[in-house]
Amino acid sequence: MKFRSPSDQPIHIALTTGHTAVVTPEGVPLDPMFHKEASARGAVAFDDNTTIVPSPEDRKAAIAAALTGMLDGKDEDDFTAEGKPNLNRLKAKTGFAVTREEADAVFVELTAKV
Structure with a gap:
């Protein structure tokens, strides 16, 4: 699954296991171990087929x-x-x-x- 930062600033994720990841505004695929923490830090999950239709x-x-x-x-x-x-x-x-x-x-x- 891919995640992206909702702002123009990247989101840095560090797990207690020592694993780290950076979620960029453009979006990156994340290993499942990061999904919960990425969501908690405000990253937005998406896939290449996701279409957002705002007003x-x-x-x-x-x-x-x-x-x-x-x-x-x-x-x-x-x-x-x-x-x-x-x-x-x-x-x-x-x-x-x-x-x-x-x-x-x-x-x-x-x-x-x-």
Whole structure:
């Protein structure tokens, strides 16, 4: 089973057995021994077939929050050579697929305020 961090910060897991793992925002497969602790620390379980369908308002808010984090971050891979948001990175941060049109519309709103 895969788990991902719900924020842009990784979740570090250490078991009393000495085993450790890191759950990234993009998601990672975890050994079953980590599942309970990962869930307790707020990691979100998913599989490649999971589809999250938030309401339009929640969807726009999630995209805006993810883009704000990308704009505030220093990771050049968050954006394409044209300066547009990287849709794969945006999907990993929101937890759902985002169309180019959605991303561009929210991106224009955010950057127009600056």
